[in-house]
Amino acid sequence: MLLVLVAALTLEATALLQYFYSRDGIRGEAKARAESELKATQNRIMDIVDQTEAAVRNSMWIAQWCLLMPDNLQKVAQRIVEDNPVVVGSTVALVPGYLRRRPLYAPYVFRGKDSLEFKTLATTEYDYPSKEWFIKPLETGRGYWSEPYIDHGGGDILMVTYSMPLKDKDGCFAAVITADISLDWLTELVGNIKVYPNAFSMVVSREGRILVCPAESLVMKSTIHEVVRTMDDTASLSALNRAMLAGESGSLRVKEKGVSSEVFFSPVERTGWSLSVVIPDNEIYSGIRRIGLMVTVLQIVGLLLIVLLLYLVITNMLRNQKLSSQKERIEGELKIASDIQMSMVPKIFPPFPERKDIDMSATIVPAKEVGGDLYDFYIRDEKLFFCVGDVSGKGIPASLVMAVTRSLFRTLSAHEASPQRIITSMNDSMSETNESNMFVTFFCGVLDMKTGHMRYCNAGHNAPVMLTDHISFLPVEPNLPLGVMPGAHFREQEIDFKYDDAIFLYTDGLTEAENAQHELFGEERMKAALNGRRSADDHMENMKAKVAEFVGDAPQSDDLTLLFIHYLNEKAPERRERHLILHNDIQQIPQLAEFIEKISEEKHLGQSLAMSLNLALEEAVTNVILYAYPEGSDGLVDIEALVRDKELEFIISDSGTPFDPTAAPEADITLGVDERKIGGLGIFLVRNIMDSVSYERKDGKNILSMPKNI
Amino acid sequence: MEINISKQDGGITLVELKGRLDTPSSQDVSNTLSPVVENAKGTIILDCTELEYISSSGLRIFLTIRKAAAAQGGKVIVRNISSDIRSVFMMTGFLNLFEIQ
Numbered sequence: 001m002l003l004v005l006v007a008a009l010t011l012e013a014t015a016l017l018q019y020f021y022s023r024d025g026i027r028g029e030a031k032a033r034a035e036s037e038l039k040a041t042q043n044r045i046m047d048i049v050d051q052t053e054a055a056v057r058n059s060m061w062i063a064q065w066c067l068l069m070p071d072n073l074q075k076v077a078q079r080i081v082e083d084n085p086v087v088v089g090s091t092v093a094l095v096p097g098y099l100r101r102r103p104l105y106a107p108y109v110f111r112g113k114d115s116l117e118f119k120t121l122a123t124t125e126y127d128y129p130s131k132e133w134f135i136k137p138l139e140t141g142r143g144y145w146s147e148p149y150i151d152h153g154g155g156d157i158l159m160v161t162y163s164m165p166l167k168d169k170d171g172c173f174a175a176v177i178t179a180d181i182s183l184d185w186l187t188e189l190v191g192n193i194k195v196y197p198n199a200f201s202m203v204v205s206r207e208g209r210i211l212v213c214p215a216e217s218l219v220m221k222s223t224i225h226e227v228v229r230t231m232d233d234t235a236s237l238s239a240l241n242r243a244m245l246a247g248e249s250g251s252l253r254v255k256e257k258g259v260s261s262e263v264f265f266s267p268v269e270r271t272g273w274s275l276s277v278v279i280p281d282n283e284i285y286s287g288i289r290r291i292g293l294m295v296t297v298l299q300i301v302g303l304l305l306i307v308l309l310l311y312l313v314i315t316n317m318l319r320n321q322k323l324s325s326q327k328e329r330i331e332g333e334l335k336i337a338s339d340i341q342m343s344m345v346p347k348i349f350p351p352f353p354e355r356k357d358i359d360m361s362a363t364i365v366p367a368k369e370v371g372g373d374l375y376d377f378y379i380r381d382e383k384l385f386f387c388v389g390d391v392s393g394k395g396i397p398a399s400l401v402m403a404v405t406r407s408l409f410r411t412l413s414a415h416e417a418s419p420q421r422i423i424t425s426m427n428d429s430m431s432e433t434n435e436s437n438m439f440v441t442f443f444c445g446v447l448d449m450k451t452g453h454m455r456y457c458n459a460g461h462n463a464p465v466m467l468t469d470h471i472s473f474l475p476v477e478p479n480l481p482l483g484v485m486p487g488a489h490f491r492e493q494e495i496d497f498k499y500d501d502a503i504f505l506y507t508d509g510l511t512e513a514e515n516a517q518h519e520l521f522g523e524e525r526m527k528a529a530l531n532g533r534r535s536a537d538d539h540m541e542n543m544k545a546k547v548a549e550f551v552g553d554a555p556q557s558d559d560l561t562l563l564f565i566h567y568l569n570e571k572a573p574e575r576r577e578r579h580l581i582l583h584n585d586i587q588q589i590p591q592l593a594e595f596i597e598k599i600s601e602e603k604h605l606g607q608s609l610a611m612s613l614n615l616a617l618e619e620a621v622t623n624v625i626l627y628a629y630p631e632g633s634d635g636l637v638d639i640e641a642l643v644r645d646k647e648l649e650f651i652i653s654d655s656g657t658p659f660d661p662t663a664a665p666e667a668d669i670t671l672g673v674d675e676r677k678i679g680g681l682g683i684f685l686v687r688n689i690m691d692s693v694s695y696e697r698k699d700g701k702n703i704l705s706m707p708k709n710i
Numbered sequence: 711m712e713i714n715i716s717k718q719d720g721g722i723t724l725v726e727l728k729g730r731l732d733t734p735s736s737q738d739v740s741n742t743l744s745p746v747v748e749n750a751k752g753t754i755i756l757d758c759t760e761l762e763y764i765s766s767s768g769l770r771i772f773l774t775i776r777k778a779a780a781a782q783g784g785k786v787i788v789r790n791i792s793s794d795i796r797s798v799f800m801m802t803g804f805l806n807l808f809e810i811q
Binding site: 590608614618619622667673674685688 | 730732733737763764765766767769770776780793797798801802803807
């Protein structure tokens with residue numbers, strides 16, 4: 001509002017300044033107009049004055065000549081009237097006593113209603129020699145303009161007389177020649193001065209008589225003195241009066257009845273009249289008032305526009321401010337959300353600084369503040385549980401699903417080491433409540449740190465890359481993503497990591513990173529970037545740099561997640577042979593022979609060793625089948641053979657009742673036939689064949705480990 | 711697993727064991743040899759020429775026969791065992807329990 005006020009004040013000040021400057025200008029213009037009108041009127045009057053004077057002057061020589069024949073003097077007067085339309089009457093009045101024969105003689109010719117009429121002024125009633133018009137010229141010897149007067153003889157018209165002395169050839173005054181002119185034209189002429197609609201003009205005679213003025217009642221009835229006396233602003237008017245009567249020209253301000261006026265006046269030469277124009281201020285300044293009014297209106301309109309504009313600008317600013325504060329708040333919240341999300345995934349690398357058997361690194365680069373990608377990993381029971389997922393969609397909705405997915409992964413993998421079962425449970429949980437129809441491509445792996453054996457299950461995610469002696473994609477089953485279909489089946493796969501093998505997991509934000517030409521980064525560039533020996537961290541940095549280089553200035557279109565696991569367990573088995581799972585059925589025992597045979601062929605163990613191993617394995621497995629599971633119940637026996645360079649290790653596990661075969665009594669082989677017990681040979685054989693046998697109960701499982709140097 | 715039981719002159723019972731004597735097959739072998747165990751007064755020759763493999767359950771059958779013979783005054787001869795099986799016998803002290811030919 002202050003702004004509006006300042007604008008308004010500035011405008012007003014400007015307008016006032018302009019007003020006053022204009023006022024001066026307008027006043028000047030009014031003066032110029034008045035003066036030019038006065039001058040023009042003056043000129044017109046002077047025209048008539050000149051004509052009249054000329055009419056008389058031009059008759060002089062005839063009149064002089066006629067003095068010798070006085071009867072012709074009337075004709076002189078008649079010529080003056082006839083020849084000069086402005087002249088309404090004329091006389092040649094002889095100086096009394098100039099002609100002895102005619103002591104008084106003044107034939108008067110004047111315009112009657114239809115024609116010229118004649119009469120004589122030499123009557124005793126009139127006594128022309130006593131009249132001013134007769135005396136003055138003779139006194140001064142020059143032409144003389146009489147005070148205007150009302151001619152009662154000729155129809156009460158306002159007249160003025162110009163009279164001029166006539167000398168005879170001897171230089172003696174002989175007569176006075178006159179020309180009367182009506183002042184009707186003067187009234188008309190002066191009345192026509194219309195400088196401004198309400199301005200008026202006046203003519204005042206030498207003696208202050210009002211000759212022309214809008215108030216006709218005053219004409220010839222009052223003198224200007226009398227009028228001034230009735231007025232308020234006597235001082236100004238008197239000064240004006242004096243100036244006018246002194247034959248000055250100029251202007252004066254008068255204030256009458258609250259109305260200020262400018263009076264311009266100018267004398268009419270020879271006649272002694274003063275011509276004046278009275279212009280009320282409001283007339284002079286009506287133009288400027290009109291302009292002022294227009295300016296004021298424009299100002300108001302302008303101010304309203306400014307107010308409107310300011311209103312719009314301010315409301316817009318406020319809205320922007322509101323929006324930007326909202327935006328800031330949202331950004332702040334997104335930052336927090338991003339922090340929370342990032343705090344869900346492990347991000348301290350190396351994550352297991354005390355471990356020499358693994359080097360890993362991971363990174364997540366969301367396309368927005370929060371993203372739908374996730375990775376997670378942790379080690380439990382010497383197993384590395386890890387996952388990479390990509391929620392369909394981006395932004396906050398995806399980040400929420402990501403959080404749920406990560407929580408489910410942590411919860412379900414806490415008591416379950418099978419990726420297939422972890423993923424199946426996750427899928428069932430997510431499908432049941434999946435109202436937003438979002439799904440998650442998900443890879444879950446469980447890497448046994450000791451053996452390098454990895455079980456994995458892929459739910460529609462991009463196939464990870466294996467880095468062994470060459471770079472290739474890890475074979476993955478075409479399972480559905482999580483959250484698509486409840487009860488979906490997921491197939492588990494497995495692979496063995498040797499020392500120095502690595503796996504690289506990623507989301508499609510990597511392979512589908514787009515450059516400005518809409519080309520995709522693609523799998524080949526990805527595999528190429530994985531070439532070369534680097535630490536896990538360096539692989540991350542290298543890959544990110546390669547993508548950044550490829551993408552250039554194009555905006556990141558999708559979340560980008562990378563996970564690199566380098567398996568560095570030097571004691572890792574070179575290779576794992578079969579992983580055999582048997583039911584708790586004695587009839588499945590022969591499968592062990594085939595199992596051993598394959599290992600034997602691979603490792604060239606020789607028949608004797610193969611048989612011994614077969615025997616030890618059979619004894620151990622038979623124990624499980626016979627004793628771990630109650631009769632008639634279904635159960636599995638899990639047999640792993642870990643093959644290292646110089647060692648073979650069997651790991652037999654089952655989920656049956658706790659049973660420690662190493663605690664069973666052993667056969668005493670020193671006894672004779674009678675004393676020998678039938679049982680107890682199995683575990684005895686196992687102990688004798690294998691280098692050691694160790695039992696542990698873990699996660700509800702009986703685990704028997706039996707290594708053998710080979 | 712294939713078992714041939716034949717009576718020979720001099721009250722000798724010849725038992726030919728062919729194949730693998732593992733846990734699953736022991737059950738059948740045990741049943742098949744129950745007459746031999748019941749009548750173990752004479753000489754019982756366990757021909758192991760074609761015995762490829764033996765597990766503890768097989769050894770238990772051998773021991774059962776040996777115990778029956780001892781109880782009934784008979785005699786058990788284990789013939790022609792492979793070196794691998796011999797080592798198992800050695801390991802388990804069976805070499806001392808049986809007459810090995």
